[in-house]
Amino acid sequence: MAAPDLLFGLRNNFYLGAYQAAINNSNIPNLSQEDAVERDSLVYRSYIALGSYQLVINEIDSSAATPLQAVKLLALYLLSPDNKETMISSLHEWLADPAIGNNPILRLISGIIFMHEQDYNEALKHTNVGGTMDLHALNVQIFLKMHRSDYAEKQLRIMQQIDEDHTLTQLANAWLNLAVGGSKIQEAYLIFQDFSEKYQMTSLILNGKAVCCMHMGNFDEAESLLLEALNKDAKDPETLANLVVCSLHLGKSSSRYLNQLKLSHPDHMLIKRSSAAEESFDRAVQTIA
Template identity: 70%
Template sequence: MAAAPDGLFGLRNSFHVGAYQAAITGSQSAPSHALSPDEVVERDALLYRSYIALGSHQLVIDEIGPRAATPLQAVKLLATYLISSGNKSVISKLKELLGDAAVGSNPILRLVAGTVFMHERDYAEALKHTNSGGSMELLALNVQIYLLMNRPDHAEKQLRVMQQLDEDHTLTQLANAWVNLVMGGSKIREAHLIFQDFSEKYPATCMILRGKAQCLMHMGKFEEAEGLLLESLNKDAKDAETLANLIVCSLSLGKPASRYLNQLKLAHPEHMLVKRMSSAGDSFDRACQEMT
């Protein structure tokens, strides 16, 4: 018997490559009557996560009511956490849900928990909830967490699990590109080929443009990278990683980067690059004071 068609395939793919508006629009073409109850919840979770990715946190908070399914409550908690710069009450509520035997194993809840704890840089706690897998998104998040921990060896192991499950999956290809970028050397060209393939298959999203630009920067092709990053900035003037990469790219080209840094500070004051540059500036000021 042929497998039933996956009514959410296109919606998931749009979300994974960063085509968030397309995912929002696509959710309307996946009517509830054509989906199972679990698929309806997944569809709505992808819809609201797309709104979060576009910065519409309050819309998500307002629309998800107290009687919504647990996965949607988790997505609402993610919006609340992101809009309030790390709301600690969100973490308490997440732990409460995770400790509930009836819902604690839900993959969307664990995905949100992993994302929140990753933002908190509590990687051990994040992996506590994501490492048991259960979905390709959880495995991809594990890859990201291990790379942030500077453990590419563990990231590669997670990637191999993904490849065994579905080598052609969009998230497997993305995770492969992330690992290749960190590994460097000849792997950079392999990562570039993945992003190039994506750019031919899908709309040019910020995620795809940034990925290609990062590869080019590793190759020393900063002018080409700058063009892609400016194209990405035109699509989303507040995209954190686009601004961060433009700062690095501009400095490498000997161009002023203060405008991009100021934009990043205003839109994302908690971004790692902002904190690192602020810390470096404070250290420089202290050194100057000690010399006088």
């Protein structure tokens, strides 16, 4: 009989965006050394997701295991955008080191950082061989960013063969359904609905349901889901970005949500696009003036 997965609850909380619950319930007894490192990496990644970059940097010292050093590097990368080159240089050094370069958590963090850089080919160099459900799920995200839903679907099939009921398999299925659109939107909605019935409601689940509603033209329902998500986390960038889009479709002012997003996440894609559109408009006005 297989040994019980002591980290199941912690992983599930992390995957579904219940970051504080992941942190609060992380004191798990009788873990092996390998499991303890994975537990710590999930806890620190939860702190990163909550924006507590400095705490992660302060707590992980130079004697920590490679996976934790990788998580610390992610915190440094997100905290200091001006020093990205230094972080990426360190990352390349670690990945080239035969002793640690194949560590799955290091490869996962590398994929996340290169995805932030929009260097998808470099990300795939380190994630594409898979090996863990987290890596397969990240591959699905990368392929969807590259608008290659055919490759994303192949990754999903691999995940389904490993464990069809795994939370990440279900999430990856929902992401792919949203990307494909059409009749698949209803299937994605049902996945998020199932999560909301089984687990505590999080911003991630509420945003998933809301995006499905927007695709189906149900903007009133989407707005109420997003306002519920905003109550849980007033600075969540995806909630704010989705509220901007939803408000525009409902004919309501979106400026407050856009301003909140600009203050808390100035590098968000929606802010960059909005600024670029404003600059183009200003240039057009000047040519007429």
